[in-house]
Amino acid sequence: MNTPTLMTERLILRKFTENDAEALFKIYGDEEVNTFLPWFPLKTLEETREFYLKRYENVYNQERAYNYAVCLKEDNYPIGYINVGTEGANDFGYALRKDFWRNGFITEAGVAVIEQLKRDGIPFITATHDINNPKSGEVMKRLKMTYQYSYVEQWQPKNFPVTFRMYQLNLDGNGGRVYKEYWDNSTVHFIEENI
Numbered sequence: 001m002n003t004p005t006l007m008t009e010r011l012i013l014r015k016f017t018e019n020d021a022e023a024l025f026k027i028y029g030d031e032e033v034n035t036f037l038p039w040f041p042l043k044t045l046e047e048t049r050e051f052y053l054k055r056y057e058n059v060y061n062q063e064r065a066y067n068y069a070v071c072l073k074e075d076n077y078p079i080g081y082i083n084v085g086t087e088g089a090n091d092f093g094y095a096l097r098k099d100f101w102r103n104g105f106i107t108e109a110g111v112a113v114i115e116q117l118k119r120d121g122i123p124f125i126t127a128t129h130d131i132n133n134p135k136s137g138e139v140m141k142r143l144k145m146t147y148q149y150s151y152v153e154q155w156q157p158k159n160f161p162v163t164f165r166m167y168q169l170n171l172d173g174n175g176g177r178v179y180k181e182y183w184d185n186s187t188v189h190f191i192e193e194n195i
Contacts, residue, residue: 003065006112012076013068013109016056020069023078024048026097033095036133038155062086066117070096070109082109084117084125089179092127094139110143114171123172126179128164137195140167147195148178151186165195 006013016024025048027033034041042048059065066084071077080096092113094106117125127145129136137147145167155162170177183189 002063003060003067004116006068006116007073008108008112010073011105011109011112012071012073013082013112014071014076015060016052016067016069016078016081018049018052018057020078021045021049021052023069024052027078027080027095030098033098036130036136037095039157064120066113068109068113070094070105080106080109082106082113084113084122086122089126089181090117090122090124092125092143092145106139107142110139114143114169118171121172123174124168124170124177124179126166126168126182128166128182131163131165137165137167143169145169147192149183149189149191151182151190152188153182153186165192 003015022045025042025045028042028048028051031041042051056067059067064086066082066086068082069078070080070082072079079100080094082092082094085091092110094110096106114125125145127140129140131150146169148166148168150163150165152161152163154160164182166179166182168179
């Protein structure tokens with residue numbers, strides 16, 4: 001099964017390939033897009049190719065992977081990505097080139113990926129965002145994820161403390177489940193009001 005291609009009204013969600021190095025560089029090389037992500041922006045196409053081999057090619061060799069290039073139907077060219085881990089937190093992450101922000105593309109892609117996760121029996125997903133990046137939290141809310149708690153983590157490799165908000169969506173009907181590992185691993189954790 002691995003990574004099935006998904007289609008939405010405006011998008012194709014597919015695997016990244018080595019031919020997408022230029023598109024990946026436009027996403028992962030943009031400083032503003034990567035401000036709140038756990039790596040430094042990529043500097044060269046060569047670095048991007050190495051990043052692809054480490055991040056994507058290895059994942060695509062697994063039995064099940066949800067690491068999607070988000071492409072417009074008109075040209076099948078990646079403008080962003082959605083990744084969902086398949087262990088522990090089932091972490092849901094995404095990014096989009098800034099010239100495509102505020103068009104609902106990540107929400108549209110996210111709905112399709114969540115439907116695939118349900119079909120595949122994934123019980124829940126989590127997502128986190130830096131409190132200084134509330135727009136990411138708005139995407140999580142549009143995907144019906146609900147805020148659970150906040151915690152502080154020393155963000156690596158950038159090496160500074162970040163307060164994260166953790167959202168969760170239970171896909172199997174177990175409404176009471178809360179993934180607690182981030183809470184348990186952080187000495188500073190709390191629940192905010194009116195999120």
